[in-house]
Amino acid sequence: MKFPLLPLSCAALAVMLTACGGSSTPAVVPPVPDPVPPDPVPVSYADASAGTSLELWNRCEVMHAGPVQNQPGSQADEKGFIRAITQETYLWSSEVPAIKASDYPTVVAYFNALKTPKLLASGHPKDRFHYSYPNEVWEALSAGVELGYGISWNAGANQVPRQWRIAMVDAGSPAARAGLQRGDQLIMIDGEDFIYRGDTAAVARFNAALAPASANQPHTFTWWRDGRLFDTALLAGSVNALSVQSAQLLDTAAGKTGYLNFTSHNAPAERQLYEAMTRFRDAGVKELVLDMRYNGGGQVTIASQLAYMIAGPGASSGKVFMAYATNGRLNPGRPTSFIDRAVGLGASQPLPFGTVLPHLDLKRVTLLTGPGTCSASEALINGLRGIDIEVRLVGGQTCGKPYAFIPMANCGTTYFMVQYQGTNQKGWGDFDEGFAPDCKVDDDMSHALGDPAEGLLATALRLNAGASCASAARMGGRSGVPAQAGTDAGSSGSAAAAVVQVRSPLKEIAILPERR
Template sequence: MKSTTSLLSCAAMAVMLTACGGSSTPAVVVPDPVPPPDPVPVVYADAAPGSSLDLWNRCEVMHPGGVQNQPGTQADEKGFIRAITQETYLWNSEVPAIKATDYPTVVAYFNALKTPKLLANGRPKDRFHYSYPREVWEALSSGVELSYGISWNAGANQVPRQWRIAMVDAGSPAERAGLRRGDQLIMIDNEDFIYRGDSDAVARFNAALAPTKADQPHRFTWWRDGRAFDTALTVGSVNALSVQAVQLLDTPSGKTGYLNFTSHNAPAERQLYEAMMGFSNAGVKELVLDMRYNGGGQISIASQLAYMIAGPAASSGKVFMRYATNGRLNPGRPTSFLDFGIGFASTQPLPFGTKLPHLDLKRVTLLTGPGTCSASEALINGLRGIDIEVRLVGGQTCGKPYAFVPMTNCGTTYFMVQYQGTNNKGWGDFDEGFAPDCRVDDDMGHALGDPAESLLATALRLNAGASCAAVAARQGGRSAAAPLAAGSTPDRTSGDSDAATVQVRSPLKEISILPERR
């Protein structure tokens, strides 16, 4: 793909530059004794030597639709992973010493080539290292996903689990089964989902929550309004809207625009354009962006949205995001506040060069939570970098100031952290997330976009001049998403903490992708 070619070319240039020069060896008959050299690190042992450009698409198995596939070996494919890690991975100096032959597959080898370090809060420093089959990635990037059409509110994601449905996509298997926001998951395939935390059970839960084929039905048991009920679900191709529940609200502070924005993907470009054009024509004075479940996507989409919020006076000549790298990878050009349509490929693309509307707002309110990640956080940081007031209502964001260019090799698309983004002021250290100005629990009892829903209601009161403390007092200090009362579900025996992590959503939901050409 074009992005891979560009990236590999930069890496190859770095290799050429470091290979320049030489030294002469003095002629001696008997050299003085010297200590033995340090052991050669085995970090990349048994993978083919060479640069990523040399090894690109030298494949053990030919893949239909592959670009410039050539016959190769597994060692060649592992060599490509070795080389691209050396050349582009942000923390390449922290990669552990491992042998390629200790891993049975290329993907298993790739998964191990990342930093093992932890953040101050105990979370892994790199939680964003993964791969997809090429055809799956291409479908996902166009907005099509093989899923049930469910977004989750998973709390702390440990036993006892309190997983509730946060959002159901229109036309999805979940909607057809009658599921709705607020339903709590209590069993999967007749196994206790609330308290089972052993590795084998977690593996079965993950297989049921994210099946890879559409012929794998699973049975789910739910709790709603004091009773349990079952559904049988089979995943299907879900083409969910990235921009939903767009509405104009009449408030004391003037016309307020609201929209639920779930993904910075290709279809979002036109959907955001149309929503913001409507807000501009209506003369909105306040904007509430519901991004509590938006895990990221294209940085270009985030920069377009930032421009449409701030307008040309605030953003002209300013940088939306600069990029820092490992020192070997060329950081490329900064991303500006884009004021035109790029024309990302989708069923209804926005024509390239379309002039974007702008609201010229001095402040914006975002509804956030742990699912607010990556490109969504870049929007926050980018706007604050040009002194637009960004108020956050809800929960702490996920913490991902990083980005990458997807790299496809031999039928698999790989994602590794390659860039750290900073704003116009040079700041981007939010790897533990952004704290909310007003901490409010997600409200499972109201639909998204309902002015009575706790996060939106808080945002509207803030815009009307109330303080966070006043809003909290009005709520009576109670959680809008209180867990089920003890004994309201069938009796469970206590269990240990999860021995493995149940996957709340695919890694694709927490990404920042750079344009193919920078």
């Protein structure tokens, strides 16, 4: 999840108006904790400038253009900012090892090392959500524009032998223009065996091809479809993908059902969700199937608005969608409520501020989930369950990210570190291993998303009509198993040393665009 950490008032930050006003630019003010006595045993960080994050903010070794004026500084100043912001705001600041800043050649390398080394019971790293981007990349991504091919992947366990298949192709993308389809299996990249090559050098080449740094790097991909091999040459481009990929009305045994394929909690989603849910409301939808199997998260505000549109004011009025726990130094701020109006998030076609949101007043919603269901998507599950809305999960275990943070821009780079753990109305938020599905069904790559015969959707429709998990999935030609908590926790955040990147880190993070 993503949300903003702006505890200082705009009056106190007159020189930082872009962070406090209605700008569509992501917040750039570093979060600052409430004054508290120093830690009894302060963590020692050697070879970085001393000072608070606010004192060291934007003291840069190299000047960068941006909404806030840089000040001349040094790499030690930039590392000092990272040290200070970690100590002040990082959720697990007490677990960060003492390291020498001078042992790391760059500020980003130093930042990458300043996180907890602890592991979860599954063996996955406790902190799998520690990233940075150049400012301009982050600003484009947060507006829904990503450099790539327009492919979402089904990567299974993401280990050799790999069985990567295309899960979804964005309309108008390079992949769509090349004729690629859901279900196509990736066999080779630039002539190298993608299925069996697992050495670090090969993985680095695969990552460079799958997530190119610029648009002028052509790569050749070999695919398997319907018993034959074929090649495509792809050149990455700016993909402006829809957050709501489709919204359909289905006549089912359980009554009028809405199917919503929702892939990202970003700024453009505010209008797209409003339009889809208005259509569902006007059609008298009685059941909702929300396909979020490839939704890695985004803004908590969007998740809160969607939760309100599902539950309505009767169930959500005066209730907490998400409250926040911190490291004890950072002010947790006010909880996020169930938001019933548009906040006017920056997008090419923003929904006007204050627009009243539609609501379906449902007592139950069915989500299609998998390892790609992360962050703000999981916050939606937890927030609705916190007000006793039945949330039924069909598919696979979610990724496990009950955490949130605010992007922190400093000297041309935007940093993301976990600063909050989110909890619902009932005070619960311990899902760092993910949510287990109520009915475990493998992703069905043989049907298009939204096809009522597709395995997950077919199972959900039959469950809504009263069938059991096993019979609902079996009737769809698949085997359904009621899942046990803690199983099937596959994730692209594996602890393996050389892992092909399934999707950009942005797909697994989120921000709340409001002052906290």
